[in-house]
Amino acid sequence: MVCLSLPRKLPQIPTDPPDSPPETARYRNLYIVLLVCGFILHFGFVLWKKTYMRAPGSILPFGAEICNIAEHIVRVQRFSSPFSEDTGPTAWSAPVYP
Numbered sequence: 001m002v003c004l005s006l007p008r009k010l011p012q013i014p015t016d017p018p019d020s021p022p023e024t025a026r027y028r029n030l031y032i033v034l035l036v037c038g039f040i041l042h043f044g045f046v047l048w049k050k051t052y053m054r055a056p057g058s059i060l061p062f063g064a065e066i067c068n069i070a071e072h073i074v075r076v077q078r079f080s081s082p083f084s085e086d087t088g089p090t091a092w093s094a095p096v097y098p
Helices: 021-049 064-074
Strands: none
Touching: none
């Protein structure tokens, strides 16, 4: 006795992504609000602390670590000590930068 079965129809997988534009728009709006809030907080802090004001010719606190690393390279102490004291090897910045 031979048992013949009818071909089964496989369930079709939907090719269109689920419709969820409201959720996508909600996340996009959330990201925009977070970005704007972060910018306002950062900008407000800069104005409050007046971090944009420096003495003429002063680069501190920017670049002191890189300058210390470059100084140690010149003194043949290799890529080390980003601070004023000898602290040993460092990974403070990329080796090519100083």
